Amino acid sequence: MIYATGDTHGGWMHRLNMASFPEQKDMKKDDYVIILGDFGLWDDSRRERQALDWLEGRSFTTLFVDGNHENYDMLDAMPVQEWRGGKVHALRPSVLHLMRGQVFTIQDRRFFAFGGARSHDIEDGILDASAPDYRRRRRLLDARDAQYRIDHISWWAREMPSESEMEEGRKNLAACGNKVDYILTHSPFTRLIADLNGGEGNLLPDALTDYLEQVRETVSYRHWLFGHMHVNRPYPVYASVCLYEQIVRIA
Numbered sequence: 001m002i003y004a005t006g007d008t009h010g011g012w013m014h015r016l017n018m019a020s021f022p023e024q025k026d027m028k029k030d031d032y033v034i035i036l037g038d039f040g041l042w043d044d045s046r047r048e049r050q051a052l053d054w055l056e057g058r059s060f061t062t063l064f065v066d067g068n069h070e071n072y073d074m075l076d077a078m079p080v081q082e083w084r085g086g087k088v089h090a091l092r093p094s095v096l097h098l099m100r101g102q103v104f105t106i107q108d109r110r111f112f113a114f115g116g117a118r119s120h121d122i123e124d125g126i127l128d129a130s131a132p133d134y135r136r137r138r139r140l141l142d143a144r145d146a147q148y149r150i151d152h153i154s155w156w157a158r159e160m161p162s163e164s165e166m167e168e169g170r171k172n173l174a175a176c177g178n179k180v181d182y183i184l185t186h187s188p189f190t191r192l193i194a195d196l197n198g199g200e201g202n203l204l205p206d207a208l209t210d211y212l213e214q215v216r217e218t219v220s221y222r223h224w225l226f227g228h229m230h231v232n233r234p235y236p237v238y239a240s241v242c243l244y245e246q247i248v249r250i251a
Contacts, residue, residue: 001023001026001027001031001032001060001249001251002031002032002033002034002106002107002109002249002250002251003021003023003032003033003034003060003247003248003249003250004033004034004035004036004184004225004243004247004248004250005033005034005035005036005243005244005245005246005247005248006035006036006037006038006227006230006232006242006243006244006245006246007035007036007037007038007040007067007069007186007227007228007230007244008035008038008039008040009038009040009069010039010040010041010042010048010051011040012040012051012052012054012055012062013051013054013055015245015247016033016055016058016062016247020247021033021247023247023249024058024059024060025059027059027060028059028060029059029060029061029094030061030107031059031060031061032060032061032062032063032106032107033058033060033061033062033063033247034063034064034065034184034225034250035062035063035064035065035227036064036065036067036184036185036186036225036226036227036228036243037064037065037066037067037068037115037116037117037185037186037187037226037227037228038067038068038069038070038186038227038228039064039065039066039067039070039097040069040070041070041071041074041075041091042069042070042071043071044071044074052091052092052095053092055092055095056092056093056094056095058094060094061094061095061096062094062095062096063096063098064095064096064097064098064115065097065098065100065113065114065115065184065185065186066097066100066115066116066159066186067115067116067117067159067186067227067228068116068117068118068119068159068186068228069119070156070159071156072156072158072159073152073156075089075097076158078090078091078097080099083096083104084104084105084106085102085103085104085105086098086099086102086103086104086113086172087099087102088102098111098113098115098184099113099115100113100114100115100116100161100165100168100169101113101114101161101165101166101167101168101169101170101172102168102169102172103172103173103175103176103180107251109181109182109251110176110179110180110181110182111180111181111182111183111184112169112172112173112180112182112183112184112215112219112221113184113185114161114165114169114183114184114185114211114212114215115185115186116158116159116160116161116186116187116208117159117160117186117187117208117228118159118160118187118206118208119149119155119159120203120204121147121149122147122148122149122155123147124141124146124147124148125141125148126148126149126150126151126155127141127148127149127150127151128150128151129150129151129152129153138150160206160207160208161207161208161211166211169211169215173215173218173219178218178219178220179219179220179221180219180220180221181221181222181223182221182222182223182224182225182250183215183219183221183223183224183225184225184226185212185224185225185226186226186227186228187208187209187212187226187228188203188209188212188226188228188229188240188242189209189212189213189215189216189224189238190205190209190210190212190213191213191216191238192235192238192240193205193209203228203229216238221239222239223239223240223241223250224238224239224240224241225240225241225243225250226240226241226242226243227242227243227244228242229242229244230244231244232244232245232246
């Protein structure tokens with residue numbers, strides 16, 4: 001069994017408890033729940049470590065692509081492991097980050113994973129906590145309820161992919177004949193954004209959505225699943241679905 005859901009923002013105990021997700025009673029560790037970005041790895045606090053331990057204690061294995069609300073300093077510091085044909089970070093033995101541009105074979109199905117997304121809730125800027133005027137600027141922004149983040153504390157430039165990650169994705173897709181069963185992303189692709197007349201939830205095209213648009217145009221896939229938009233909505237013309245709170249079985 002394979003299930004998928006959208007952004008959890010660290011709320012794993014709320015989204016994946018037995019009451020919210022009773023299907024897990026019939027699942028084993030070789031069954032999977034996929035989280036489509038904004039998994040919510042944030043601060044390595046005691047609370048977060050306990051929540052990850054709780055997630056490890058579930059009957060299933062959790063897989064996730066990264067989003068634009070992750071601590072990339074923590075993710076990038078983890079050792080890279082090989083798993084099911086691709087590269088992962090293991091937060092726990094059965095809580096795995098599917099790294100960008102990787103193709104995985106899971107239950108005889110091929111999955112292409114490519115996380116990341118550009119943040120759109122930063123219209124008032126990114127603060128540098130080491131800057132001399134940091135405290136003053138933060139007080140001013142807080143006073144008017146501004147939308148800002150703090151570099152390497154609540155925002156990371158690594159939310160957007162590198163050229164090497166995009167190229168690795170191209171190579172891995174070419175190695176399987178540009179044909180997969182599922183594509184797993186956090187961000188949507190450019191054509192879908194364009195069809196929404198300029199975006200939904202302040203989404204606009206960018207380098208990542210353009211890359212994913214190239215993937216859409218060149219790769220044969222059965223289903224594309226993504227998050228980020230905080231809605232549960234299918235887009236049948238693209239064989240795609242955006243997930244948020246819903247947990248849906250895909251295999």
